[in-house]
Amino acid sequence: MKARAYGQFCGLARAIEVVGERWAVLIVRDLLVGPKRFTDLHRGLPKIPTNVLASRLKQLEGAGVVRRRLLPRPESSVIYELTEYGMELEDVLIRLGRWGAKLLDVPGPDEIITVDSMVMALRSTFRAEYARGLHAGYELHFGDIVIHALVSDGKLEASAGPLPAPDLIIEAGPGIKDLMAGEIDANEAIEKGIVQLTGDASLLTRFAQMFRIDPMPAETPHS
Amino acid sequence: MKARAYGQFCGLARAIEVVGERWAVLIVRDLLVGPKRFTDLHRGLPKIPTNVLASRLKQLEGAGVVRRRLLPRPESSVIYELTEYGMELEDVLIRLGRWGAKLLDVPGPDEIITVDSMVMALRSTFRAEYARGLHAGYELHFGDIVIHALVSDGKLEASAGPLPAPDLIIEAGPGIKDLMAGEIDANEAIEKGIVQLTGDASLLTRFAQMFRIDPMPAETPHS
């Protein structure tokens, strides 16, 4: 606790003392999608050693970011969930995820895609200003991962699992980022087989406008 | 590079691979205030070993966050500055700093206060909605640290150094956080000697409204 401190009286320094250690923000990311048990967290973060996961959860609990709760009988299980203070990180992590998404290209062979990361990707890339007046339910499939996005007039509810009556089901391949980055348009994405649609296909163009990854800013050459 | 990867195809994971390592965001914090030489950075972050600083700067440069530039003659020195992409982190770090500031209490004996951290603290705590219609220049002194805040109708320019003709000079002691957190009001702060003013003292109340640290949310007890 002491040795790891940055030694600066600064809100930002304090923040990264709490959530700046390895894996911490990814744990918060997954808990932002919903409360989870230890094993669920480990499934979503398979590369984290269990002792590190246990250690992080204790630290986050001590900092008031995460709460450990025993489920009532007959579950009698332990779940981890964000405190109200922890949930205040959502806005920050959404913006950080949007910033980092510009660095993404194609999923590497050793890079996994998880339900929680995709839900947060939707929340990160969402642009409310392009969702005005629209009420639509999208169901997204990436391999066997299924999530959904419920858009209602500038508001987004993105979460895990399918939707009762989606207006459009998008089965997306690895190239989906090109569509969201505006490098190809909806028709091209359909033609190239990057997406397969079920439902109102005209909603795909709107989807690509609402969930958008901005390009990297051009590097200004220095004189 | 490989071993440190999180193995997740996720914008947030990518972001913390770039700026999530120890000291990285504090380096970005200081560069957000202005370009700096290696030694200047080290002065602001005295607890960082020089090899780690050099290593971080290389990583950040490689990721397109920082640019290394040689100053023309006769300076002939090296400066580090943020790229445009790096500057896009300002919004994220300001919000993260605001989140972390709720955890602050009193500066510990081994915690230093730096020019750059204070400038970012001003930017973090600024609430534009309380600055409408106001045009004022504040000069802040914490010990021998001098920074300023120029408020003009909802816009803030906060930077290092004094101001030519400040409307109010605030010499602040360690308890200044209590004023910004609303735990005491302007009159109390003056009476208790937490601040000493030179200039239009009535601007202090407005200051405490504009630069505000919200309280920690109350912990909801779980049943």
Next chain:
DNA sequence: CTGGATCCCTCACGATACTG
């Protein structure tokens, strides 16, 4: 003096195995 590079030590992280 700036701008690092090098060395050594320590501890957090990572891998694996094991337990209530």
Next chain:
DNA sequence: CAGTATCGTGAGGGATCCAG
């Protein structure tokens, strides 16, 4: 299922040294 125990490795910490 929900972790703890053990142990190796490599990144971080701290001091010192060196080139321009």
